[in-house]
Amino acid sequence: MARSHGLLPLALCAALLGLVVQLSPAHAQVEPYRQHMENGIKLFQDRNYRAAVVEFEAAYKAKPKASPLFNIALAEKALFNYPRAIAALERALAHHRDTMDEGDEKTARSAIEEMRALLAHVTIEVNPPTAALLIDGEEQPPSSSAARVVELGPGVHRIGARAEGYTSAEQSVTVVSGQRDRKVRLTLAPDRAAIPPEPTPVTLPPPPPPPKPVPVQSSRQGYYVIGAASLLWPLAHPRAFPAEPNSGGAGSIRVGYRVNTPAAFDVMFQYANIATGADEAEHSDASYTFGSTRVGLNVRLMTPGQTWRFVGSIGGGLTYDDVSFDNLRRPDGSDLCNGACQHAWGVNAFVFSEVGVELDLGGVLLGFSLDSYFQSSRGISYKLDENDPNSDDITLYSSVLLQLGGSLHAGYAFW
Known part of the structure; x- marks a missing residue:
C-alpha cells in the first residue's frame, strides 16, 4: 500500500x-x-x-x-x-x-x-451460547446468540470454545476464499466427561516476503546546482535610439542549499547579451548591444512533490551593464541619435523573479520557467565631454529597465 x-x-x-x-x-x-x-x-x-x-x-x-x-x-x-x-x-x-x-x-x-475477495464466511454454533469463542487462539467479543458468522482468510484456522465448568473444545478448519456455506459446531461437555483428543497439529506454509511499511517522513535538505539557458526580451531602450523589438540570450548558474521541503537559498551568476537593430527602414544596419553581468541572491520556493513540483524564485543583486552602438551614421552623413547614443556603462541594482515547473529524476533536475528582471538604469551613463573628467554624466535611459523571458534548467540535487 x-x-x-x-x-x-x-x-x-x-x-x-x-x-x-x-x-x-x-x-x-x-x-x-x-x-x-x-x-x-x-x-x-x-x-x-x-x-x-x-x-x-x-x-x-x-x-x-x-x-x-x-x-x-x-x-x-x-x-x-x-x-x-x-x-x-x-x-x-x-x-x-x-x-x-x-x-x-x-x-x-x-x-x-x-x-x-479472499475472505470466507463461516457460521459457528457454540453450545452453550455463553461460551467464549476463540479463533486462532484469540478470544472473540461475547455474543448472546448460539450461531455466529465470522470472516476468515483462506487457509487453516483453529476454532475453539471454552466456558467455566466445561471442557474446552477445538477444531482445525480449512477454508478457501469466497466460501459461504461452511459451518462449524462446537459442543462443550461438562468437566466430568471424557477429555476430547487433541487436534492434529497443522503445519502452515512459510509466510510470503513482507510488504514495505510506510517510513517515517523527514524534511528534504541538501545542496543543489542548476544551470539555465534563457531567451530575454528588453522592454526599454536608449531614449534616443529608435529600436525595433528583439531578443537575446543569457546563461546562468545557481548554487544553493535546500533548508527544508519548501524553501531553499541560492547564489546566481549570469551573463546576458542582447543585440537590437534600429526601427528605420532606410538605415537598418544601425544597432546597439546591451551586455549584463549579474550576481544575486535568491529565495527558491518548491511544492513537496518528489517527481514533479512547481518552483518559484525571488531575489536580487547587482549588475554591471555595458551598452555600445554600431553604424549610427546615415548614408547622408547625419547621426541617427543626433550624438545622444554614446558608449555607456555602469553598475545598477536589479530584482529577479521566476515561476515554473521542475522534474526530479532521482536527483537530476530538469525544468522550465518564465523569468522577469527589473533593474535601475541610472548607473548606465557617459561623460558629456570625454576629455574633461569633471564633465557631467549623461544617463542613456529614461526609465527602469524591464526584461522578460523564458529559461530551460538542468542541474543536480544532493538531497
Whole structure:
C-alpha cells in the first residue's frame, strides 16, 4: 500500500532509521510517535509482526493519523489476519481521511477490496451460547446468540470454545476464499466427561516476503546546482535610439542549499547579451548591444512533490551593464541619435523573479520557467565631454529597465 510520498526500498528505509536514531536520540525520547514508529518498522523488518503491531498501535495512540493504521494493516496482512487488516484501513478512511491524499485513499480502498475477495464466511454454533469463542487462539467479543458468522482468510484456522465448568473444545478448519456455506459446531461437555483428543497439529506454509511499511517522513535538505539557458526580451531602450523589438540570450548558474521541503537559498551568476537593430527602414544596419553581468541572491520556493513540483524564485543583486552602438551614421552623413547614443556603462541594482515547473529524476533536475528582471538604469551613463573628467554624466535611459523571458534548467540535487 504505497503512499504519495513513496515507499522506500527496505534497505533504504533501514538506513534512514539508522540516521534518525544516530542524529537525534534526544528528540526521539521526547516524541513517542516517532520512537514507536521507528521501533515498529524495525520489528516489521525482522518479521516480528505481532510486536510491530503493538508498536504501531502505541504510535497511533500518541498521534492519531492514517500512517500508523496503514502499518498495522500491513503487519496484520503479513500474519494472514485479513479481517484485522481491513478493520485498520476502514478506520483510517473513516476517521483520518484529512491525513491522506487521493492516492492514499485509492490504495486503501483497493487493498480492502482485494482482501475482502479472499475472505470466507463461516457460521459457528457454540453450545452453550455463553461460551467464549476463540479463533486462532484469540478470544472473540461475547455474543448472546448460539450461531455466529465470522470472516476468515483462506487457509487453516483453529476454532475453539471454552466456558467455566466445561471442557474446552477445538477444531482445525480449512477454508478457501469466497466460501459461504461452511459451518462449524462446537459442543462443550461438562468437566466430568471424557477429555476430547487433541487436534492434529497443522503445519502452515512459510509466510510470503513482507510488504514495505510506510517510513517515517523527514524534511528534504541538501545542496543543489542548476544551470539555465534563457531567451530575454528588453522592454526599454536608449531614449534616443529608435529600436525595433528583439531578443537575446543569457546563461546562468545557481548554487544553493535546500533548508527544508519548501524553501531553499541560492547564489546566481549570469551573463546576458542582447543585440537590437534600429526601427528605420532606410538605415537598418544601425544597432546597439546591451551586455549584463549579474550576481544575486535568491529565495527558491518548491511544492513537496518528489517527481514533479512547481518552483518559484525571488531575489536580487547587482549588475554591471555595458551598452555600445554600431553604424549610427546615415548614408547622408547625419547621426541617427543626433550624438545622444554614446558608449555607456555602469553598475545598477536589479530584482529577479521566476515561476515554473521542475522534474526530479532521482536527483537530476530538469525544468522550465518564465523569468522577469527589473533593474535601475541610472548607473548606465557617459561623460558629456570625454576629455574633461569633471564633465557631467549623461544617463542613456529614461526609465527602469524591464526584461522578460523564458529559461530551460538542468542541474543536480544532493538531497
